[in-house]
Amino acid sequence: MTRDNNSHSDKANPGIKPPPANTVGIIGWIRKNLLGGWVNTLLTIISIYILWLALPPLFDWALLNADFSGSSGKECTTNGACWAWLDQRINQFFYGFYPPESYWRVNLSLILLLPALAYILFENLPYSKYGRWFALSYPIISALLLLGGAGLEVVTTDKFGGFMLNLVAGLAGIILSLPIGIVLALGRRSKLPLIRMFSIAFIEIIRGVPLITLLFVAVIIVQLFLPPGVSLDQLVRVMIMITIFASAYMAEVIRGGLQAIPNGQYEAAQAVGLGYWRSMRLVILPQALKISIPGIVNTFIGLFKDTTLVIIIGLFDILGQARLLQTNPDWMGKVDHETFLLAALFFFIICFSMSRYSINLEKRLDTTNK
Amino acid sequence: MRLNLIRFAAMAIITLLSFGTAHASTLNDVKAAGHLKCGINTGLPGFAFTDDKGNWKGFDVAFCRALAAAVLGNADKVKYVNLTGKTRFPALASGEIDVLSRNTTWTFSRDVDLGFTFLGVSYYDGQGFIGRKSLGIKSAKELDGASVCIQTGTTTELNLADFFRSNKMKYEPVPIETNAEARAGYLAERCDVYTTDASGLAATKSTFKDAENHMVFPEIISKEPLGPVVRQGDDQWADIARWTLNALIVAEELGVTQANVNEKAKGTKNPEINRMLGKEGSMGKMLGLDATWAVRAIAAGGNYAEIFEKYLGTKTPLGLSRGLNALYKDGGILYAPPIR
Numbered sequence: 001m002t003r004d005n006n007s008h009s010d011k012a013n014p015g016i017k018p019p020p021a022n023t024v025g026i027i028g029w030i031r032k033n034l035l036g037g038w039v040n041t042l043l044t045i046i047s048i049y050i051l052w053l054a055l056p057p058l059f060d061w062a063l064l065n066a067d068f069s070g071s072s073g074k075e076c077t078t079n080g081a082c083w084a085w086l087d088q089r090i091n092q093f094f095y096g097f098y099p100p101e102s103y104w105r106v107n108l109s110l111i112l113l114l115p116a117l118a119y120i121l122f123e124n125l126p127y128s129k130y131g132r133w134f135a136l137s138y139p140i141i142s143a144l145l146l147l148g149g150a151g152l153e154v155v156t157t158d159k160f161g162g163f164m165l166n167l168v169a170g171l172a173g174i175i176l177s178l179p180i181g182i183v184l185a186l187g188r189r190s191k192l193p194l195i196r197m198f199s200i201a202f203i204e205i206i207r208g209v210p211l212i213t214l215l216f217v218a219v220i221i222v223q224l225f226l227p228p229g230v231s232l233d234q235l236v237r238v239m240i241m242i243t244i245f246a247s248a249y250m251a252e253v254i255r256g257g258l259q260a261i262p263n264g265q266y267e268a269a270q271a272v273g274l275g276y277w278r279s280m281r282l283v284i285l286p287q288a289l290k291i292s293i294p295g296i297v298n299t300f301i302g303l304f305k306d307t308t309l310v311i312i313i314g315l316f317d318i319l320g321q322a323r324l325l326q327t328n329p330d331w332m333g334k335v336d337h338e339t340f341l342l343a344a345l346f347f348f349i350i351c352f353s354m355s356r357y358s359i360n361l362e363k364r365l366d367t368t369n370k
Numbered sequence: 371m372r373l374n375l376i377r378f379a380a381m382a383i384i385t386l387l388s389f390g391t392a393h394a395s396t397l398n399d400v401k402a403a404g405h406l407k408c409g410i411n412t413g414l415p416g417f418a419f420t421d422d423k424g425n426w427k428g429f430d431v432a433f434c435r436a437l438a439a440a441v442l443g444n445a446d447k448v449k450y451v452n453l454t455g456k457t458r459f460p461a462l463a464s465g466e467i468d469v470l471s472r473n474t475t476w477t478f479s480r481d482v483d484l485g486f487t488f489l490g491v492s493y494y495d496g497q498g499f500i501g502r503k504s505l506g507i508k509s510a511k512e513l514d515g516a517s518v519c520i521q522t523g524t525t526t527e528l529n530l531a532d533f534f535r536s537n538k539m540k541y542e543p544v545p546i547e548t549n550a551e552a553r554a555g556y557l558a559e560r561c562d563v564y565t566t567d568a569s570g571l572a573a574t575k576s577t578f579k580d581a582e583n584h585m586v587f588p589e590i591i592s593k594e595p596l597g598p599v600v601r602q603g604d605d606q607w608a609d610i611a612r613w614t615l616n617a618l619i620v621a622e623e624l625g626v627t628q629a630n631v632n633e634k635a636k637g638t639k640n641p642e643i644n645r646m647l648g649k650e651g652s653m654g655k656m657l658g659l660d661a662t663w664a665v666r667a668i669a670a671g672g673n674y675a676e677i678f679e680k681y682l683g684t685k686t687p688l689g690l691s692r693g694l695n696a697l698y699k700d701g702g703i704l705y706a707p708p709i710r
Contacts, residue, residue, distance in 0.1 A: 073577075074687075088422040097424045158449070220460040314412060314452030324420055326550040327413035329687040333577020336554055 062341075073334030081341075082334045085325060093321045093342065096161015102153065106164050109142035113171075121357065139175065157235035163318040163346050169235070170304040170350075173243045177303065178296065180243070181250025182289075186280065188255055199251070206248035214241045215312050234313045246303040253299055257292035258284065290365045297358035301351045318343045396468055396600070396607035397441065397658055405447045408434035409467035412452040414549060415573045416681050416688045417473050426450050430471040432677040433492060433598055433615065436667040437469060440614045440659060445670035454547070455523035459484055462601060469611055470599040473567075475525045485602045489612040492597045493569070494694040494703060496590035497529050500556070500571045501563035503585050510563075510589040514539040519552045519561035521545075526566055529592040553577070563587075567594050573688040610657050617646060617664040619706035621673035623697055628672035635665045646709045653709060664709075674704070 022028060034044045065080025069087070076082035095106055116138035119131035146168065148154035160168065187199030206214070218237040226232065261284055269279035289296070308319045316324055322339035325331055400406050410430050411418040418428040435445040451467050462470045463485070473495075474480075476488040499510045499518075507513070510533075520527055522545045534541050544561040546552040553574050556564040564574070571586050578584055598615060600608050621627070624643050626634055635647040644650040648661030657663065671677050682690045696702025 092420070092424050158451075216456075219457065220464065311412065312454065312457065314454075314457070316412075316452070320412070323548060323550055324413045327415050328419045328421075329415045329573070329681075332415050332573065332687060333553070336550065 072330035073332065074330075076334050081338050082331075083338060085331055085335055085338075086342075089321075089325055092162055092324075093318055094162045095164050096316055096321065097159045098161065098164065099153075099155060099159065102148075102155060105145045105148075105152065105155075109145040110164075110167075112138060112141065121361075139172070157233050158315065160235060161316045162321050165310060165315060165317045166304070166307045166346075167350075169239050169242060169307040169310060169317075172239050173246050173303045173307070174300050176243045177246035177250050177299070180247035181254055181299075182285070184247060184251035185254035185258060188251065189258060203248045203251050206244055207252070211242070211245050211306055212309060212312070214245055215309055217241070219313050235310070235315065238310055238313055238315075242303060242306055242309075245306070246299055249299045249302070250296065253292050253295035254288060256295065257288035257290075260291050261287050290362075293358050293362050293365075297354055301354055304350060304354075305347060318346055396604045397610065400441055400468055404442070405449045406434065406438040406441060406469070407449050407451055407467045408437070409451045409453045409458055409461055409470040409472055410434065411472045412454055412548070414473060414570075416569070416686065416690070418452075427681065429493065429677060429681045430473060430598075432671040432681065433471045433618075434469070435670045436618060437611055437614045439666040439670035440617075440663040441610060443666060445666075455521065459486070462486065462599060465601075468600070468607070473596045474599055476595045476597055476599075477525060480599075486599045487602045487608045489598045489600065489608065490615050490706075491595040491704075492615060493595075495567040495569050495594035495596055497526055497565060497592040497594060498568045498571050498590050499563045499565045499587045500575060500584055501587065503583050505562060508587075510587040510591065511537055511539075513541065513563060515541070516562040517542040517544055517560075519544045519546055519555050519564040521549065521552060521566060522547060525592070525594065530565055533591040549574070567596075569682070569688070569690055572690055576687060576689055606658055610659065613653075613657060613709070614663075614667050616706040617667055617709065618674045618677065619697075619704055620646060620709055621664075621668045622675040623699075623706070626668055626673060628669055628676055631665055631668045635662060642709065 022031060033040070035041045061080050063080075065078050066083050067076040067078055067080065068083050070076060070082075070084035071088070073082060073084075076084055091100065091103070095103055098106060115131065116135040119125060119128060119135040125131060144150060145152070146155065146160075147157070184199050184203055187195045188203065190196045190199070215238060218241045219234065222232065222237055265283055265287065266279070269283040274282065308317055310317050311320045311323075319340075322343045325339050326333075326336055408431075410426065410428075413419055414428070414430075416428060417430045418426060421427050431450070434448045434450070438448045439445040451461060453461050453467075453470070453472055458470055458472055458474065459480075461467050470486075471492075473493070475495075476491065480486055481488050499513070501507070501513075501516075505516075513534075518530060518541050520530055520543050527543075527545075530541070530543070544555060546555055549566065549570060552564055552566065555561060556574075557578070564571075566574075568586070568590060575581055575584055575586060598611060600611055602608075620642075621631070624640065624646070626643060626647070631647070634643055635649065637649045638644060641650060645653055646664050648654055648663070648665065652661070654661040654663045672680070678692065678695065679685065682688050684691055692700070692702055694702050695704055698705040
């Protein structure tokens, strides 16, 4: 019975009392979750003690005792954090070496990303028909904005950097690795031996090699196979490698989802006369992908964090910028923790959002009977 | 064993790569591209770092700028390619860069076996150790059993092995990718001592809050002549780059500075200055450049002394004294052949 029914019957039968005050609301939650049984109570006390030990000094260090102004590390004289560099350097942490007069192009493509993402991620938005088309063309629009051409000043990819570079490389990898992963997963379960063997070989070889090795191959060896005079953009090479690496993992995640679908579903789809592609599209994949959401998002988060490896090709993502500031003689030795903390914060925000969205998506698509 | 395998693989790749690229004239390529592709560090205090505007600065960067000024007439026409200890040689061999100016030690095998040409020595360094005074030792020879933070893929790694083997001591390496991480690792006591070039040790120590509790041990266990590098097989390009470096050193010797170089280029009583700055002789033409190549190289960032003092010297946070890097007549060993 639901609570509505209860309250309704309360009026009808005044003899039934509401639940005791100490089992509902905040007090009830605390009693149940934090103080339920002596083990929980002990854990709660220990946790509070650890937080009490750790948080106030951290707060003191990061904010209360911190230095916020100055033009070099020497001016950070307190024992707290040194945030004086934020003022001058925050742009480089965001945009890398992108020309400052063109920052608006990065900002604009970032702003456009929000509606594009919204139209893909959420249903029931107004104008969703046009919105979907906009979302589909977004990669082209943003590539044009970021790289230039068609009237805009051209910016080469070696000027990309900072958190914008993480976003560009991460998003490109995420957008491309899901469809490639689906195709590979289907290929691995295909009845056609050639396709199956190709998929297995691709997945196993890529998964069997560390990402950093693939990146070295992309940076150093690919040059060998290209005809003289032709050179593929370094960032593109790295993005391709990150994408195929994530695709191989994605394929296995989705294959797990496919295997969880009972045979009855395949047979039922055949029984109503659906061919392979339609049965996959209408019956199997929607269920398999739904099951795989946690694994897919897991791979996305891993991929996003792997974008920090662009340092291998001498590009400075947000982590690279942090290290770069640490080697500036004016700041050397003063900003090690602060810069890493900032980079970690950015990554945490993005990765945590992805994880929350996936939980939201799981709940929305949940069709099991509970 | 593993190191040998890796080195063998690296050499095989480099050999393969150099077949493809050892054809054209680098000078023409650079002129056609309109910019110099210069390989530099991914960040090393004093040698390569960025300012607030995102411009590259530093001792190694200054050489790139001088060379670009000599060849292209504009010190800003440099495309910097940032390289790690592992990617620098393949990048040079594959033609991705025209010159490598990345605190690279000149050694026999790099020069002979890898097929590169070292242009000279721009900085004489040597490897040392820094450790806590609380270890209670006074010399690196007492380090038996110590754990050592070390950057991978560098000559430092090999020197360390040699030093401990020849002194019959054991050590536990703590391999680390960059200088900043090594410093952090050392401060977090992941290792007893940290080893790198003496210039790096001085810079590192200057950043410690409790510098008085640390000491640099007196032993310098290696020779580390650092200098710019080009691919073997293009002698004209090697000559241009080598004499740009020499011109900066000779300029210090002759008192030609960034401030007075344009004045002196109009002609002086000293024939050596006149030859270098293109007033007499035809040095520029011999190199395949115009007569005032050295004027531009010096005007780009000053002579050797000016560059050194600006990025490494005692007035900078690194606070390095000239030491071995003083001119031969000032007690150092910096000695450039005459421009004649």
